[in-house]
Amino acid sequence: MNPDRLPGPIAGVMDRLVDASAGERLVVSVAALITAILLGGIVTLVAGVFAECSTPMLGTFCYNPLAVYRYLFLAPLFDSFVLQETLKNSALLLFTGLAVAVSFRAGLFNIGTQGQLVLGALAAALAAVWVGPAAPSGPVGGALIAVVAMVAGAVVGGLYAAIPGALKAYADANEVITTIMLNFVASDVAFFLVSAYFQKPGSGSVETRDVPAAARFGPEIALVMAVALTLLITYLLWGTAFGYDLRTAGIQPDAADYAGVDAKRMVVTSMTLSGMIGGLGGAVWVLMSVGRWVNGVPSLGFDGITVSVLASNNPLGVLFAGPLFGSMQAGSLSIDFQLGVPRQLVGVIRGLVILLVAMPEFFRTLGVRWGMGGGR
């Protein structure tokens, strides 16, 4: 992309963004958040005009933006259900956000975290069910089953991501297209496998048997694992030769070639690593959230893309973006049944927050990639 083809005003703004200092970027982010809150408030008010309710505020407005925001941002503090949901969402989004961030760092747009997570979750559930009877009883046995399940999830997620990696490296197939397509394949294959072979007897929905209760854990343990994994990935990226190769291949592929990085192998390896983290997320979803694989896996993989972009693809940034996104998601559930504000409207507000906060950083990243800024 030649930035000189951009219209002047847009190029100017992008140059300015690229040149912005850390302080300025923080100010931009805060300003974006405030703008998003104001805009979302207006949307809420206007939507309330068209809604039906018994006691409209000021006789016109059905929805109170302040109440909505109180729930959206602060609900975990006063609502224990929302707190639990927040913790669970945060942990899962840390896994998927990290998975996406690793691939983006390597210059690969892995949109397939969802599919890798779905298959990883299935592998984890099946492994736990299979190993369950053989494991000793008690917490040690439970931990053993959990470890086996998570390894299975990581392996299957990694292998499934290796497919688009290999397709890109050796057949020049764009990974955005292949990973999106493989998401559908993953859902349908999982659905078929479970309904044909692993169906829980007597259940009306498509789901596997329950994993042994001893193998399950709460969100606190999941969070600890997620944070530990974040630190591990951070070290891997910035402390090791492998991470150096991966980052160089992502930022400047020509320089990576020059430095002796095997570009094809790096594509496959980094996709596999990304898929392993996604698959691990799937295992955690099974063990922590549902206790079995059940059809209709939430869109954790796609939300991971948002989390990663919000965090500028920085693993440490994911530590903040994941919980922010997770708590808003949990909050929107309770807004629905506490305030009667439809979930879809809350989705709009959440989208506004993400969009406005993420976009300056997103365009800055693009600008850096296109070599803008610096008084060009």
Place this chain on the structure above:
Amino acid sequence: MSAPAVDLRRITKQFPGVLANDEVDLTVERGSVHALLGENGAGKTTLMNVLYGLYQPTDGTVVVDGEERTFDSPRDAIDAGIGMIHQHFMLVEPMTVTQNVVLGDEPRKWGGLAVDREAAREAVAELADRYGFDVDPEATVGDLSVGERQRIEILKALYRGADILILDEPTAVLTPQEVEELFDVFDELTEAGKTIIFISHKLREVTAAADEVTVLRDGQNVGTVETSGVDDTELAEMMVGREVLFDTQKSPIEAGSIGLAARGLAVEDDRGVRAVDGVDIEVAEGEVFGIAGVDGNGQSELVEAITGLRTPVEGRVYLGDEEVTHASRRDRIESGMAYVPEDRQARGLVMSYDLTENGLLGSQRAPQFADGGRIRWNDAAAHAESIVEEYDVRPADASATAESLSGGNQQKFIVGREFARDPDAVVASHPTRGVDVGSVEFIHDRLLELREDGAAVLLVSSKLDEVRSLSDRLGVMHDGELVAVVDPAEITEEQLGLLMAGEEPDDVPRASRRNGGER
């Protein structure tokens, strides 16, 4: 007397770290064909982008038809009658010729609500007819040849009322036959009073097609001459230029065994065209083998094949006794090959990394800096600091990012890093490009030190004085072939110029193949 069509006065364009244009004057007469000649990176395209409103000049004035103008965007330049045809065409392939030509400027009907296809077709047909273009307005662009597509681009510019046409390396993508046709189009256009400026680094095309030629070198206007009164050799000399000749002290040393060799090497460029065709080179240990030539005659592809960035289609590469034709970059680095790449900002440095990280580029897995894959950042930082100090890189700060350094300092850092590998073989592409005079001498001395330590050095440079003073033997490349291997001490600049232009001068002092470093 009418004002010149284009009059650029003291145009300066400063990019971060690069002075792309340095007070360039350019006057182009109405109705003439004017060529802009220079090597890659001489500032030709930048200058034309300034004229076309893509860049704002840092300093200087743009005068078009005697009127001083400021172009904020190409839109302003188009309104002033300037059209530019870029090297990469901007055409919509599934659409017809007519649709492409009028795109964004369609004739309207029904009060501007609909495109008047009939009027558009007539306008395009009329335009093509007037300038003798043989194109079918209804043809789909995707079905057309490259030469035809180029004519569609020219039609696009003419449709928008261009009187001055800028073409960026128009012949680069054409077959020789299509080049002839393009030059016929030039004639038609100038007869109709249009003015043409085209960018090229091919001498023969410039003398064949242009009335006048302006040569740019390192962002400066070296001179403007009429093509009728100049020959290829003089132009080649103007392009590569003469630098202050340093009295480099070169001690005679024993020629060792072969340290680096290419045998029957054939390499294709990105377009699949054979850029290197049957090149044989043997560089002895303790020898500097220079390669001179006008840029774009296969030097880049040759270097990439030797260093492992490009797979040759034929022939073999040897490092010492070992064949490395298909060895990976990593293997070559670990076997002791240092490489100063031509493109420092794309390959030689990761621009957003700091110097500590950049100092590792290529040796990120070397035991010096990493054990078992874990990088020892303290050692890496110390390494970067020692390069910075020894090569006088400014700012002297290992935590500065590469992009914050000027081009010359970036180059010094790369050279320092590569020479610090204690290499057995060195491939240096334009090692002193953009480097200040004092540092040039320093880099030359280091290079000769490596030679004395017994490294086989392959030096590619477009600076004639550099290759002549440093090389033990000097190969000249033209059109993908090594046309001669000469004795750099005996050859005259004129003979070198002729060889570079593909001529065959008399009494060339050939260098015998294995007399290596005996001088």
